Amino acid sequence: MTMTQRLHMAKGEEDPFVLAGTGGVTLGEARTNHEGRQAILLLRGNEDASEFIALVATMGITITESLHQPGHEDPRGFFGKGRLQDVADELSTRSKNHPWSGVDLVLLHTNATPRQLVGVSDAVKVEVWDRVRLLLALFTSHAASIEARTQVRIARLQSDRTVLRELANQSTTGERAGYGGGGITALQASIANINRELTHLRKRQQKHAGAQSERRRQRSRSGAMTVGLAGYTNAGKSSLFLNLSGKEVLVQDKLFSTLETTLGRMEASPRVLLADTIGFIDHLPSATLDAFRATLAEALEADLLLILADVSDDPVELERKLFTSRQEVFTRFYGEEIDEEFPWQNDASSLKHHVMMVLTKVDQASQQYVEEAIATVSALGLPEPYIVSSHSGEGMQELKDAILFHLFGPQVTLLLLPAHDQSPRGIEGYVSDVYEAGLVTETERLDDGLISMTVWIHEQALARLIAHSKGRIEVK
Numbered sequence: 467m468t469m470t471q472r473l474h475m476a477k478g479e480e481d482p483f484v485l486a487g488t489g490g491v492t493l494g495e496a497r498t499n500h501e502g503r504q505a506i507l508l509l510r511g512n513e514d515a516s517e518f519i520a521l522v523a524t525m526g527i528t529i530t531e532s533l534h535q536p537g538h539e540d541p542r543g544f545f546g547k548g549r550l551q552d553v554a555d556e557l558s559t560r561s562k563n564h565p566w567s568g569v570d571l572v573l574l575h576t577n578a579t580p581r582q583l584v585g586v587s588d589a590v591k592v593e594v595w596d597r598v599r600l601l602l603a604l605f606t607s608h609a610a611s612i613e614a615r616t617q618v619r620i621a622r623l624q625s626d627r628t629v630l631r632e633l634a635n636q637s638t639t640g641e642r643a644g645y646g647g648g649g650i651t652a653l654q655a656s657i658a659n660i661n662r663e664l665t666h667l668r669k670r671q672q673k674h675a676g677a678q679s680e681r682r683r684q685r686s687r688s689g690a691m692t693v694g695l696a697g698y699t700n701a702g703k704s705s706l707f708l709n710l711s712g713k714e715v716l717v718q719d720k721l722f723s724t725l726e727t728t729l730g731r732m733e734a735s736p737r738v739l740l741a742d743t744i745g746f747i748d749h750l751p752s753a754t755l756d757a758f759r760a761t762l763a764e765a766l767e768a769d770l771l772l773i774l775a776d777v778s779d780d781p782v783e784l785e786r787k788l789f790t791s792r793q794e795v796f797t798r799f800y801g802e803e804i805d806e807e808f809p810w811q812n813d814a815s816s817l818k819h820h821v822m823m824v825l826t827k828v829d830q831a832s833q834q835y836v837e838e839a840i841a842t843v844s845a846l847g848l849p850e851p852y853i854v855s856s857h858s859g860e861g862m863q864e865l866k867d868a869i870l871f872h873l874f875g876p877q878v879t880l881l882l883l884p885a886h887d888q889s890p891r892g893i894e895g896y897v898s899d900v901y902e903a904g905l906v907t908e909t910e911r912l913d914d915g916l917i918s919m920t921v922w923i924h925e926q927a928l929a930r931l932i933a934h935s936k937g938r939i940e941v942k
Contacts, residue, residue: 698788
């Protein structure tokens with residue numbers, strides 16, 4: 467059943483109520499597996515649909531045929547009325563041997579208006595997804611944690627509500643008396659139920675966001691520092707996270723394989739945490755991204771933010787993805803306009819936002835692509851990039867050193883003195899304190915029981931360490 471039966475739906479009817487974009491299931495449910503479904507794709511104008519097609523493939527859906535109509539979108543049915551009717555007739559008269567025989571989904575390469583979704587669904591009488599509904603279906607299938615499921619559910623309900631309101635609007639503007647009388651009552655009840663559930667979910671999300679914020683404050687008070695990873699989806703964030711931390715995370719060559727924040731310690735460092743989170747994507751509506759704001763905050767409110775991009779992307783594609791990432795981080799999240807006076811144009815010590823640019827997957831890119839990527843980063847006003855490969859290890863040590871230098875400043879060499887009458891505590895206890903306070907890169911045992919240690923350490927942690935050592939730790 468699709469939306470076309472909406473006018474016959476009365477309160478208490480037994481048939482389920484299905485909206486365009488809900489994955490072919492009853493309103494309020496969420497289908498998570500779309501593997502093996504077949505679809506036709508409707509395209510307008512000259513827009514590149516490669517990313518959209520990649521999203522579809524990620525879900526295991528096969529596009530049986532792509533139909534293209536030049537010109538601008540029709541405000542009612544995306545395609546023109548005649549062409550859309552041709553598609554509808556083809557679907558309604560197909561036989562078992564027809565190429566579209568297994569098609570149960572129509573995809574629109576656009577962020578469709580509710581009016582367009584309703585119009586196309588009424589015409590074709592099969593499930594209809596636009597770009598936003600495709601992303602929501604993908605989010606639903608990848609949401610693993612309670613946090614991610616809550617965020618996806620909020621985004622989906624907000625989307626469903628816009629379609630329901632359009633249905634209600636059309637049902638109350640018919641030409642004959644009593645048009646949609648029973649159905650509109652059911653629509654209003656559905657909208658009321660969605661509003662109640664959204665209120666409940668937002669309270670849950672606020673509670674979770676508050677807990678996240680408190681954990682960040684506690685980590686900061688303890689001297690821990692956080693490095694956030696952000697960037698376009700499939701930019702290599704999870705692979706870099708794994709390389710930097712040694713912690714197992716989901717690493718897949720798929721779009722949106724990460725939806726919730728993953729926290730881990732930087733390898734060998736007790737005081738540096740890494741936050742891997744959801745990727746950005748172009749033209750994602752504000753209401754949809756806002757559902758993931760709490761997740762993004764974990765990375766974007768870090769002491770240092772790494773913005774990642776795939777250097778093996780086509781230069782034009784890389785520029786689009788970098789522009790989107792920059793837009794999401796600074797304009798949408800921080801609420802700031804980017805211009806020639808933006809803080810990172812000055813020296814590193816005066817940065818308002820602590821940002822580093824990382825170009826990943828250099829092992830898959832030609833030298834020409836690398837050079838063009840560096841030029842693109844510069845043209846967009848982003849910081850000079852670090853070029854790395856999480857798989858081959860190229861550039862990784864340089865990046866690790868740069869992260870530590872940005873967080874702690876230059877390495878410090880400490881001299882630990884042996885025990886004496888006024889301070890009988892064993893020197894190994896102070897060695898343990900140094901390891902606890904910073905990242906030790908070299909330890910040397912000298913004559914007369916002295917120990918020299920080279921360490922990355924925050925100045926506040928260093929001050930506490932020296933103050934509590936009773937003169938047993940000195941800066942060399």
